Amino acid sequence: MPPSTDPARTRTSGRATKLSRDLIVNAALSFLDREGWDALTINALAGQLGTKGPSLYNHVASLDDLRRTVRMRVIDDIISMINTAAEGRVREDAVLVMAGAYRSYAHHHPGRYAAFTRLPFGDDDPGYAAATRLAAAPVIAVLASYGLDGEQAYFAALEFWSAMHGFVLLEMTGVMDDVDADAVFADMVQRLAAGLRKQ
Structure with missing residues (x-):
């Protein structure tokens, strides 16, 4: 045959x-x-x-369709990963493991991470915009253990994501090559946790 x-x-x-x-x-x-x-x-x-x-093309409508679907999958994977890492943990313990999990994902999946951090496709994609907002949900849930809620928790989550992404980006572009990146990262996360305690 x-x-x-x-x-x-x-x-x-x-x-x-x-x-x-x-x-x-x-x-x-x-x-x-x-x-x-x-x-x-x-x-x-x-x-x-x-x-x-x-x-x-029998299964995806276009390159944009494929790329959007891939990015949505990456967001789901990151949310699931952070939720799993932080499960049963609170306050500093949760912040430390979430930060470590985020950085580890970026190291092990640099291409996927780049897809996650690309600019949105446009304002006409409310599904993608909603998914990116949901990415903050696991962090906000942990921040509740500090007594933060509402707008205060959302702003603190943005601070967390900004710090994580900024650090990972510096690593990916070689800025951290001449320093002990692990030590700098640990110190940064401890400072974040200390700031949350003060809030």
């Missing part, structure tokens, strides 16, 4: 695998960490999957 020539199938470990939206999105996530955000195109991803670009 001749091998399948169905363009909607690709080969993995010698076996034909039917393409699906989930498979394509998962492949795109791995592609990001290897090649980076700017390299993610339909044709480049199709090549990695051993098929042709048009086959992917």
Whole structure:
């Protein structure tokens, strides 16, 4: 029997695998960490999957559709990761593990992290805007253990994200190469926790 020539199938470990939206999105996530955000195109991803670009269009509407879906998945993954890290913890203990988990994610998934921190696609995407706001929810939940709520908790969460992202960005651009980055990071997080206690 001749091998399948169905363009909607690709080969993995010698076996034909039917393409699906989930498979394509998962492949795109791995592609990001290897090649980076700017390299993610339909044709480049199709090549990695051993098929042709048009086959992917059976499952994703466009490159923007794929990139938006990937970014939403990354946000969900980060929220889940932080929730898991902080589960059952409060105050300084929770802040320390959340910060460490955030930094670890950026180190292990630099391409995905870059996707998470890209500018939004535009004001016409309320779903993505809502998802980015939800990313602050795990931090706000921990801040409640300090007695912070409402606007005060939201602003404190923004301070946390700003500090984490700023530090990771400095690491990624080589600014931290000549210092003990672990020690600087630990000191920064302790200062954040101390500031929360004062609030």
